[in-house]
Amino acid sequence: MSIKVDIKNAMITGEEMSNIYTQIKLADEMLKNKSGAGNDFLGWLDYPDNYDKEEFDRLLDVVGNIQNDCEALVVIGIGGSYLGSKAIIDALNPFFVNELDGNQRKAPKIYFAGQNISGKYLKALYERVKGQNFMVNVISKSGTTTEPAIAFRVFKNLLEEKYGKEESKKRIFVTTDKARGALKSLADEEGYASFVIPDDVGGRYSVHTSVGLLPIGAAGFDIKAFMQGAKDQMDEINGDDSLDNPCYRYVAARNVLYRKAKDTEIMVNYEPEMTMLAEWWKQLFGESEGKEGKGIFPVSVNNSTDLHSLGQIVQEGKRNIFETVITVNNHEEDMIIPSDDNDLDGLNYIAGKGMNYVNTQAYMGTLLAHVDGNVPNIVLELEKLDAYNLGRLVYFFERACGISGYVLGVNPFNQPGVEAYKKNMFALLGKKGFEDLAKQLKGKM
């Protein structure tokens, strides 16, 4: 079912929506006819139709082998080579899944590495994985990103010590550029099975490519349904160029709000398994829109947890924020609140109710309070948290982000700003070629 976008609490007039509509339509046309900035990175746009079916079948085979042949898969990557698969796997997995033992599990444990530079984290993961029958999927479009490169070196060594060089080759799956980068050269040299990140798909738009599909499939989820969701969402957007199109409505609302000085968007969820979905969304919109001194700053809260930490500032702090709440209609699990003869905690008034009911009242009460506090709320309603609907949601946001970037007047497909920290880090680490910068930086320290 379609994703619904409700803007009745977004504090926007019909006139404001109509005024921005032409720009939304034009921006989407620029995407579709590939006439805008960054038009060499639009491979994701038709990907649900145009993906490489042979590679997909090969991926299904590999996923099946991973599931049969190992207890644990270490997925190495950062940013767009990490957040999407982590988001979908977290949203779909039962809680505490890695604590289930072998016969209670339908798929290997999935561990993530290379998404930080913490020695403590990597050491702990190394110790946890070394006694298990494990495999590795290393993902990097550039093939040169420092964080995953370090993690891969560590786990490659561990595999080779444990299984020997030849057997290790069967346990390593590489997802990278088809021709360039250190990882591609290494994969060719060693003969690792490789999957391609298409040239024209940037990291943050790559969840439906093998970047996302291999880990999501290995974790036991239906990647065909995930692709179908994207396809249906794409067809739906292409089939309606009016403001009834939920994707257009979301883009229109957030841009109207931005023009009214609401320059911070808070992605709100009420289910902890959606935490990482917001992290993926933050990269998507932050890297796409945050340039040339422009952009809506994307942040997220996990409620009701964060109502007890950030609730105060949302309700009464600087009025430059709006919220986008994601709600899910169908919850499969619930916990009924027990009754108690003594009722010393005073909870009997909700005894017999499900926690999902309580959570919904918390959501509605919060929304009304925040709107009273001058925080506009956009609500995105998802039918269900399953592979199909998540496939839809990912495409929905990708398309919304591409359109929104053009409405803002930026290239939504580059990220020049992330190079600054990398250069400084290389200089400070003493990498060859960064000697002059190292001198300058040391002078400032």
Ligand SMILES: O=P(O)(O)OC[C@H]1O[C@](O)(CO)[C@@H](O)[C@@H]1O
């Ligand atoms: O897949 P790669 O090339 O390792 O890049 C990982 C991430 O790093 C960035 O390039 C930022 O440095 C992101 O845009 C990207 O998603």
